[in-house]
Amino acid sequence: MHRYIIQRLLLVVPTLFGAAALVFVLMRLIPGDICVVRLGSGGGTFDERAVAACHAELGLNRPLILQFFDFIWGFCHFDFGTSMWSGKPVSYEIAARFPISLEVALLATIVAVLVAIPFGTLSALKQNSVLDLVVRVIAIAGLATPGFWLGILIILAILNISQIAFGAPWMPPIDYVPLWKDPVRNLSMAIWPAIAVGYRTSAVTMRMTRSAMLEVMREDYIRTARAKGLIERIVVNRHALKNALLPVVTLIGIESAFLIGGLVVTEQVFNLNGIGRLLVQAVQNQDYTLTQALVMLTVAVFVFTNTAVDMLYAWLDPRIRYA
Amino acid sequence: MSPIGDKPLLEVRGLRMHFPVTEGSFSHRKVGAVKAVDGIDFTVRRGETLGLVGESGCGKTTTGRCILRLERPTAGEICYDGVDIAKLQRRELLALRRRIQVIFQDPYSSLNPRMKVGEIIAEPIKVHRIERNTARRRARVRELLSVCGLDAKFADRYPHEMSGGQRQRVGIARALALEPEFIVCDEAVSALDVSIQAQVVNLLEDLRERFGLTYLFIAHDLSVVRHLCHRVAVMYLGRIVELAECNELFDQPLHPYTQALLSAVPVPDPTVEETRAFRPVKGEVPSPLNPPSGCVFHPRCPLAVERCKGTRPELRELYPGHWVACSEVQQ
Numbered sequence: 023m024h025r026y027i028i029q030r031l032l033l034v035v036p037t038l039f040g041a042a043a044l045v046f047v048l049m050r051l052i053p054g055d056i057c058v059v060r061l062g063s064g065g066g067t068f069d070e071r072a073v074a075a076c077h078a079e080l081g082l083n084r085p086l087i088l089q090f091f092d093f094i095w096g097f098c099h100f101d102f103g104t105s106m107w108s109g110k111p112v113s114y115e116i117a118a119r120f121p122i123s124l125e126v127a128l129l130a131t132i133v134a135v136l137v138a139i140p141f142g143t144l145s146a147l148k149q150n151s152v153l154d155l156v157v158r159v160i161a162i163a164g165l166a167t168p169g170f171w172l173g174i175l176i177i178l179a180i181l182n183i184s185q186i187a188f189g190a191p192w193m194p195p196i197d198y199v200p201l202w203k204d205p206v207r208n209l210s211m212a213i214w215p216a217i218a219v220g221y222r223t224s225a226v227t228m229r230m231t232r233s234a235m236l237e238v239m240r241e242d243y244i245r246t247a248r249a250k251g252l253i254e255r256i257v258v259n260r261h262a263l264k265n266a267l268l269p270v271v272t273l274i275g276i277e278s279a280f281l282i283g284g285l286v287v288t289e290q291v292f293n294l295n296g297i298g299r300l301l302v303q304a305v306q307n308q309d310y311t312l313t314q315a316l317v318m319l320t321v322a323v324f325v326f327t328n329t330a331v332d333m334l335y336a337w338l339d340p341r342i343r344y345a
Numbered sequence: 346m347s348p349i350g351d352k353p354l355l356e357v358r359g360l361r362m363h364f365p366v367t368e369g370s371f372s373h374r375k376v377g378a379v380k381a382v383d384g385i386d387f388t389v390r391r392g393e394t395l396g397l398v399g400e401s402g403c404g405k406t407t408t409g410r411c412i413l414r415l416e417r418p419t420a421g422e423i424c425y426d427g428v429d430i431a432k433l434q435r436r437e438l439l440a441l442r443r444r445i446q447v448i449f450q451d452p453y454s455s456l457n458p459r460m461k462v463g464e465i466i467a468e469p470i471k472v473h474r475i476e477r478n479t480a481r482r483r484a485r486v487r488e489l490l491s492v493c494g495l496d497a498k499f500a501d502r503y504p505h506e507m508s509g510g511q512r513q514r515v516g517i518a519r520a521l522a523l524e525p526e527f528i529v530c531d532e533a534v535s536a537l538d539v540s541i542q543a544q545v546v547n548l549l550e551d552l553r554e555r556f557g558l559t560y561l562f563i564a565h566d567l568s569v570v571r572h573l574c575h576r577v578a579v580m581y582l583g584r585i586v587e588l589a590e591c592n593e594l595f596d597q598p599l600h601p602y603t604q605a606l607l608s609a610v611p612v613p614d615p616t617v618e619e620t621r622a623f624r625p626v627k628g629e630v631p632s633p634l635n636p637p638s639g640c641v642f643h644p645r646c647p648l649a650v651e652r653c654k655g656t657r658p659e660l661r662e663l664y665p666g667h668w669v670a671c672s673e674v675q676q
Contacts, residue, residue: 150373242454249413249449250469250519251442264459340503341458 026336030329034322041321042097042314046090049310056080056106056308080106082310093314103311107304112315115300122198122212123289123296127281129216134224135274142231142270143263149236157228164225170287173218177291180214196293215292219285223277230273234266241265268339275331279324353388353424354527354559355412360385360421360431362407366634380633381407383583384421386660389527394553394560396574396591398567398606402630404583405563409529412561413447414438425527443473446525450532452512456504462515463500466490469522489518492555494548510541517548521556529561534569542566546573567610571595576666579603582641583633585660589667599669601646602626640671648673 057076061068077083081092096103102112145157177193184192194211201208238244239262247261248254286298297316304312336342363378382404389395397405410416412423414430423431430441449455456465466486469475476482487497493514504512513533520528530549534542546569552558564570570577571591578588579602587600598604605626612618628645631637637644643653650673660668663676 242449242451243457245415246449246455246516246519247457247468248415249442249447250472251439251523252468252472253439256472261457265457339459340461341505 027333030332034325034329037325038097038318038321039094042094042318043090045314045317046093049308049313050086052305052308054308056310057082059307060107093311097318102315105304105309105312107307107309107312112312115312116297116315116319119295119297119300121200122294123282123285123298125201125208125212126215126219126285126294126296127278129212130220130223130281131274131278133216133220134227134277137220138224138227139231139263139267139270142228143235143258143266145228146232146235146239147258157232161225161228161232164221164228167221168287169219169222169285170291172221173215173288173291176214176218194292198295211294215285215288215294218292219281219288223274223281226277227270227273230270231266234269235262238262238266264338268335271334271338272331275327275334276324279327282320282323284320352391354391354393354426355389355561356422356424357388357408357412358386358422358424360408360411360423361419362404362411362416363419377634380583380636382411382418383633383636385580385583385585387578387585387588389559389561391526391559392553392557393576394562394574396570396577397561397563397580398565398570398577399580400565400606400630402633403580404633405565405580406531408580409447409531409561409563413445413529414441439473442469443523444525445527445529446520446523447529447531448513448516448520448533451536452509452516453504453536455516456512458504460503461500462490462502462504462507465504465515466500466519466522469519473523475523485522486518489521490515492521492552493518494544509537510544513537513541513545514548517545517552521552524556525558527559527561529563531563532565533562535564535566542569549573567595567607579606582631582636584641585668585670586642587667587669588660589664589669593664593667597667599663599667599674600642600671601648601674602642642671 055073057073057080060076061072074083081089093103100113102116104111105115108115141157145154148154180194181191184190194214195207196211198211199207244257244262247257252261282297284298285294285296286302288294289296289299290302297319301313301316301320303309304316360382361380361384362382363380365375366377366379367373368376385404385408387395397408399405407416411418411431412425414433418431421431422429425441425445430438433441456462460468463483463486466489467482470482470485471477476485483500486500490497490499495511495514495518499507499511499515504515507515513536516533533549534545537545549560550573553560560573562570562574574591576589577591577594578585579594579600580586581602587594587598587603589599594603595607598607608622609625612621626645631641631644637654639655640646640649640653640658643649646653648671653672656672658670658672660670662668663674
């Protein structure tokens with residue numbers, strides 16, 4: 023097991039290196055120039071000399087291979103450089119946005135799991151009943167609904183309902199307050215995007231829970247459990263659900279990793295200052311250092327979540343032993 | 346062999362189990378019924394082993410599942426120790442589970458892969474509140490394992506770490522955990538190698554004597570049945586066609602289907618095998634969805650006459666203790 027963990031962690035290195043090379047090359051293939059954007063955004067005129075000076079300042083005039091080594095070497099000792107746009111350290115830019123993104127992702131996952139597992143299970147236990155039909159329709163709708171569109175609907179609903187209820191429209195707060203400082207304010211901001219994107223995650227998870235449960239409930243050991251004289255609740259919770267949750271756990275892992283870096287449009291809709299929005303801005307500004315760091319962060323989250331899920335598997339299923 | 350009581354422990358009367366066949370994804374209109382078990386009667390006496398044989402799909406397993414009340418029978422009575430269990434509700438069934446247990450066919454799939462063997466065996470003891478003390482419960486698990494010929498160390502293993510024979514012993518230990526009186530062995534040795542089969546059959550016999558158990562032994566392997574059972578019932582397409590003492594049935598089968606079934610067993614002697622009369626049954630087993638009229642065996646029966654198509658023959662006692670459902674067979 024320990025050997026397996028070490029192997030997996032070592033495999034992370036080439037994965038990250040590959041991602042680094044890819045994002046480095048792709049960024050430089052996009053037409054445009056950060057110095058032109060920077061100098062032009064003031065509205066003034068500028069000449070070739072100013073652009074060249076800017077290039078020299080940012081180190082963009084050096085050979086590409088050296089730039090790449092700088093980038094990799096910086097990564098190796100956790101020095102991500104400074105943002106080419108704002109001039110502030112990349113770690114500072116990310117640290118300012120990461121908490122809200124992480125919180126929305128975690129909240130969305132929690133919401134999704136709390137909804138998906140009970141309803142997915144019920145749906146499987148009462149297969150082809152009205153409840154099952156309703157759950158399945160809601161799940162399919164969830165797969166088909168983009169998170170940002172649902173977000174717009176949620177904002178509209180909040181405005182309209184608060185208008186009717188209190189006589190004045192209410193909007194969720196737009197400035198981020200840490201959870202431990204003002205939980206109510208924090209949650210009243212983060213819960214809406216979490217619901218908007220969690221719906222999709224919950225739909226996927228619900229379908230997976232349902233099909234896994236349907237399969238497990240037909241297993242012989244479930245019949246054995248019934249013959250033992252166990253009440254149905256124990257049969258379902260201890261014997262069926264525990265076995266059915268294996269594929270569900272994998273799915274939740276992958277989905278929640280996506281939620282951290284992938285909420286680009288939803289963050290826009292809810293006006294959240296998160297990682298997804300930062301990434302869009304960084305790409306628009308041709309901010310190489312910041313884009314590279316953000317992509318690497320997302321890749322790292324994905325890789326480590328997947329590794330963690332694999333470890334969890336070994337713990338959940340005694341048949342899986344990584345030698 | 347422990348003495349067999351005269352009083353029946355289990356009496357099955359007119360048991361029917363029909364599974365509805367529905368059509369349409371919304372309306373679930375009933376278009377027919379699979380008559381898996383279609384009116385069977387038999388009794389099992391205390392301490393006895395009754396064999397239930399027949400080919401695949403004849404309703405043996407469904408009969409067992411009805412007695413275990415894993416299915417709710419469509420009609421008929423299942424009197425266990427004087428109580429009709431066919432109509433018991435869930436709560437009342439839990440008490441019944443302590444007295445009637447089951448050994449399943451497939452030892453690979455019938456054990457929960459996520460539980461250790463010790464937990465699998467201890468669970469019924471725990472949920473039925475037979476032994477609340479954890480240490481004593483563990484001791485009981487070790488005892489059950491050793492009764493079934495397994496080392497106590499297996500309690501900490503997972504099912505996938507064991508062989509088929511060992512797993513089946515776990516299945517038996519689990520069935521014994523509640524100290525039942527009656528055990529339904531549903532093809533309990535069919536999935537095992539022949540050498541392991543013999544060990545498990547011997548174990549089942551030892552356990553019967555030691556704990557005074559009563560078995561309903563569902564099988565398709567006639568040699569195992571002959572070795573283990575006191576009486577044998579032969580099923581065909583949801584009905585019992587013949588019921589007799591074990592040796593009587595094997596030596597003097599009366600029903601043409603039983604005769605065909607027995608003649609299909611190969612004799613382990615090439616010269617005998619070459620010369621003996623072998624009468625394969627012609628045709629295929631009809632669908633239980635739409636069984637033949639009258640005697641269900643008539644389309645394949647060498648003795649069939651016109652009236653077999655019209656009236657369903659009831660079981661009648663042709664010799665003392667030897668029942669047969671055929672109107673053509675005479676003394």
